[in-house]
Amino acid sequence: MAVPGDRPRHVADVARKLVPGRRARLVTGTVRAAAIRRRIPIPLRFGDGYSTVATVVSFTGLTDAQQHVALELGRPAAAGLPLVRLHSECLTGDVFGSQRCDCGPQLREAVERITRHGGYVLYLRQEGRGIGLYDKLDAYALQDRGLDTYDANLALGHRADERDYTSAAQMLHALGASRIELLSNNPDKGAQLGRLGITIARQVPTALHLTGTNAAYLATKARRGGHDLLSRSLERAAEPHRQPGPLGPAHVGTEGR
Numbered sequence: 001m002a003v004p005g006d007r008p009r010h011v012a013d014v015a016r017k018l019v020p021g022r023r024a025r026l027v028t029g030t031v032r033a034a035a036i037r038r039r040i041p042i043p044l045r046f047g048d049g050y051s052t053v054a055t056v057v058s059f060t061g062l063t064d065a066q067q068h069v070a071l072e073l074g075r076p077a078a079a080g081l082p083l084v085r086l087h088s089e090c091l092t093g094d095v096f097g098s099q100r101c102d103c104g105p106q107l108r109e110a111v112e113r114i115t116r117h118g119g120y121v122l123y124l125r126q127e128g129r130g131i132g133l134y135d136k137l138d139a140y141a142l143q144d145r146g147l148d149t150y151d152a153n154l155a156l157g158h159r160a161d162e163r164d165y166t167s168a169a170q171m172l173h174a175l176g177a178s179r180i181e182l183l184s185n186n187p188d189k190g191a192q193l194g195r196l197g198i199t200i201a202r203q204v205p206t207a208l209h210l211t212g213t214n215a216a217y218l219a220t221k222a223r224r225g226g227h228d229l230l231s232r233s234l235e236r237a238a239e240p241h242r243q244p245g246p247l248g249p250a251h252v253g254t255e256g257r
């Protein structure tokens with residue numbers, strides 16, 4: 001939290017940058033500086049037996065005052081550029097293994113890939129694309145009556161996607177990771193981070209976690225969320241004679257939420 005009387009510092013304050021390979025343009029990103037509060041190692045073990053060690057990082061000075069954490073995995077300092085995943089909290093998917101979405105497998109995939117590469121999972125307390133747990137459950141009830149995941153949010157008086165990544169940018173600046181590889185197919189994440197002074201050197205697609213119960217959800221996300229990489233993964237998965245990729249037929253390449 002901000003210390004009273006402490007003058008806010010700004011990082012990436014109206015930064016003027018040349019974007020390589022493109023015409024010069026003004027990149028504005030005003031991000032109030034956050035600081036690391038504590039780093040604590042936590043050994044992780046997932047339901048399938050995969051284990052690794054995360055250094056969990058907490059922060060002070062995040063603008064939305066939510067208790068977001070970063071999981072430092074592998075050796076980000078040794079990686080050329082840290083690989084970063086912005087994961088929005090999903091109690092039903094992450095903890096209980098809900099089959100309505102792909103959040104649990106997305107998180108599991110990200111932890112292993114980032115451990116190998118070196119980087120961070122930012123675990124953001126933005127349940128239900130920012131509408132909260134109870135409203136997400138209400139939205140599920142509307143989906144069971146035929147609305148898709150975006151229209152259900154709109155029917156509840158929310159925007160289709162309420163997530164704001166200012167705190168994520170603050171966390172990355174505090175971690176010294178202002179130039180990253182982003183593990184995501186969601187174009188909004190990279191666009192918001194870019195406006196907040198984070199350079200996305202490369203966007204890496206995540207795997208497709210398709211099941212019988214989340215297929216409609218993923219198709220809606222691809223179509224209405226502008227997730228072009230997810231769209232292509234779903235098209236490839238629908239081809240009957242496709243050769244399995246290196247990750248096997250159940251993982252074809254894409255992201256979430």
Ligand SMILES: [Zn+2]
Pocket residue numbers: 090092093094101102103104
């Ligand atoms: Zn979920």
